[in-house]
Amino acid sequence: MNSFNSLMEGFASALTLNNLLFGLLGTILGTLVGVLPGIGPALAIALLLPITYSVSPASALIMFAAIYYGAMYGGSTTSILLNTPGESGSVITALEGHQMAKRGRAGSALATAAIGSFIAGTIATLILAFTAPSLAEWAFKVTAADFFALMLIAFTTVGTLLGNSMLRGMASLGVGLVIGLVGSDLQSGAVRLTFGSLQAIDGIETVTVIVSLFALGEALYIAGRAKATGWSIIPMKGKAIMTRQDLKRSWRPWLRGTAIGFPLGVIPAGGSEVPTFLSYAAEKSLSKNKDEFGKGAIEGVAGPEAANNANAAGALVPLLALGLPTSATAAVILVALQTYNIQPGPLLFTTNPEIVWTLIASLFIGNTLLLLLNLPLVRVWAKLLNIPRPYLFSGITAFALMGAYVANNAIFDLWIALGVGVIGFAFRRFGVPITPLIIGLILGPMAELQMRRSLQISGGEFSALYATSMSKILYVILFLVIIGPLVWNFKKKLALKK
Amino acid sequence: MKSKKIGGELAFAGSLLILGLVVLYDTSKMLVPPGSGTVGPQIFPYLVSGFVIFISLGLFLQIFRGNLGTPEGTEFGEVVEKTDFKSLAMVAGSMLTYPLLIERAGFIIATSVAFFGVAFAYGAKNLLKNLVISVIFSLIVYFTFSKGLNVGLPAGILGIFE
Numbered sequence: 001m002n003s004f005n006s007l008m009e010g011f012a013s014a015l016t017l018n019n020l021l022f023g024l025l026g027t028i029l030g031t032l033v034g035v036l037p038g039i040g041p042a043l044a045i046a047l048l049l050p051i052t053y054s055v056s057p058a059s060a061l062i063m064f065a066a067i068y069y070g071a072m073y074g075g076s077t078t079s080i081l082l083n084t085p086g087e088s089g090s091v092i093t094a095l096e097g098h099q100m101a102k103r104g105r106a107g108s109a110l111a112t113a114a115i116g117s118f119i120a121g122t123i124a125t126l127i128l129a130f131t132a133p134s135l136a137e138w139a140f141k142v143t144a145a146d147f148f149a150l151m152l153i154a155f156t157t158v159g160t161l162l163g164n165s166m167l168r169g170m171a172s173l174g175v176g177l178v179i180g181l182v183g184s185d186l187q188s189g190a191v192r193l194t195f196g197s198l199q200a201i202d203g204i205e206t207v208t209v210i211v212s213l214f215a216l217g218e219a220l221y222i223a224g225r226a227k228a229t230g231w232s233i234i235p236m237k238g239k240a241i242m243t244r245q246d247l248k249r250s251w252r253p254w255l256r257g258t259a260i261g262f263p264l265g266v267i268p269a270g271g272s273e274v275p276t277f278l279s280y281a282a283e284k285s286l287s288k289n290k291d292e293f294g295k296g297a298i299e300g301v302a303g304p305e306a307a308n309n310a311n312a313a314g315a316l317v318p319l320l321a322l323g324l325p326t327s328a329t330a331a332v333i334l335v336a337l338q339t340y341n342i343q344p345g346p347l348l349f350t351t352n353p354e355i356v357w358t359l360i361a362s363l364f365i366g367n368t369l370l371l372l373l374n375l376p377l378v379r380v381w382a383k384l385l386n387i388p389r390p391y392l393f394s395g396i397t398a399f400a401l402m403g404a405y406v407a408n409n410a411i412f413d414l415w416i417a418l419g420v421g422v423i424g425f426a427f428r429r430f431g432v433p434i435t436p437l438i439i440g441l442i443l444g445p446m447a448e449l450q451m452r453r454s455l456q457i458s459g460g461e462f463s464a465l466y467a468t469s470m471s472k473i474l475y476v477i478l479f480l481v482i483i484g485p486l487v488w489n490f491k492k493k494l495a496l497k498k
Numbered sequence: 499m500k501s502k503k504i505g506g507e508l509a510f511a512g513s514l515l516i517l518g519l520v521v522l523y524d525t526s527k528m529l530v531p532p533g534s535g536t537v538g539p540q541i542f543p544y545l546v547s548g549f550v551i552f553i554s555l556g557l558f559l560q561i562f563r564g565n566l567g568t569p570e571g572t573e574f575g576e577v578v579e580k581t582d583f584k585s586l587a588m589v590a591g592s593m594l595t596y597p598l599l600i601e602r603a604g605f606i607i608a609t610s611v612a613f614f615g616v617a618f619a620y621g622a623k624n625l626l627k628n629l630v631i632s633v634i635f636s637l638i639v640y641f642t643f644s645k646g647l648n649v650g651l652p653a654g655i656l657g658i659f660e
Contacts, residue, residue: 165565177549188533219616223620398636
């Protein structure tokens, strides 16, 4: 009941005409950037972040929520019409949705993706509104040592579950941790890894790293490593509407997708790859028309798209309640909230309740605006896919460089951006996933803080790190997360030998 | 053929090893302010450097056992086996002009140059069309951000026209 009242207050402060206009603008910009091939939601949000700096906090939140949903939906449009998943969560949509588009059912695919995302997003945000406060309350009892153990688990799952080599995921994490060290240590004032540079004392701008890693790294990689083959765009015919038959086949997958996606977002399961895949597998095994899968089954779009959106909302639970980002997109959101002077974590719900509830209300509003705006405008978005490749990459590069410069109006940041761009290129070249770097960069300093806090209380006694029963349980889980994939691989090898 | 492939991989693992050693060295030379307590600013960097060195050694082992990384697939056509260094250098070069020009020549010129260069490297054949698009793009972005959103962008040598 309490949550309900707070939520209504959140709506009251979010729903002004001015804010709605900002929300509308955010939806348009988010979709516009999200639709562009090669730009996933994390990059789209990071690129658009500077725009929200100049507006008031409440408007910035609603605009930001709208950008977030717009970018997610823009990505699925691209997957369906172009067969190019902008991010791992859209791989399945590309698989099944593109087949539907090829058979002239692009409208139905886009509609089931949009409505499914809307329903999943709404249900998941509702659950978020009612579970996050109690999690935050519980988190008050969590000690610094427990937090440290929790962060180690987040590091490990993100490092091992992404990409196809655990070691390479860990390498990415390590580079992120090193970048996070640069600058003066907040507790003691000691200066680390600045090599005499005065500008490096303030540390390295997180948004600059994220944008350069994705955008500049991608521009370099595609230039050097991809054959200049054209892509085939499926022209968008008719309207994005569903038939009664489509609806009948879609609503159960939507709900099942939500049920699979949300919990896997709450626990650090390494992003949206696993839930969308599980949802697809579930729909395939439950479907009466199994032979349609792979050739354009609507269930194969409805389920995974709902799972993807519910997963993203689920990731907001640990983000808001514990301050723990578990995906690249969540990490960007954390950075965004910090620039609005909002520090997610257990304290947030007691110190700034009005901001949390405004944010949650904004998520509902952004999601609704998106549905109202996108279905009628889908053909306009589809046109964006016709931008020639040279100008697409020029534009992405120019915006990334501008973003790096305007953060502090410093040329120093541009050199950092170029260096990070080279890292992004090398990572792609050698099959190293990028998300662990971002998680390491953001969580590293937080993990250090918790570790030192815990050790300071114990007077430097390391056993304090695993003294509580909760931290013991967490270390057991950590052990399983590390050992699990190794055993799995070993078994596979044994089976292959036979 | 095979040894050539390993070269890049070894360079990657080597860079990681060097990174770990640099962190180790920097941490050992760190000036620790007095009163930092028992748990100072050195513990975490030591752990991080140890972790990075450990992972790089693991990578070396993996490479020598023939376990190479798979280059990431792209949305933009097939991945080629050999890096196209000419296009790569042109894109990198265009990016490099930006920090050199942004404050000296201003936002509009710096953006136009970088935009033109990247588009050219990506195969925009019609130079005049490319030039026109670059300049129009820069002008639109400049005026939208500096006049519309109050984001300060350097006017540079074109500032005399305002």
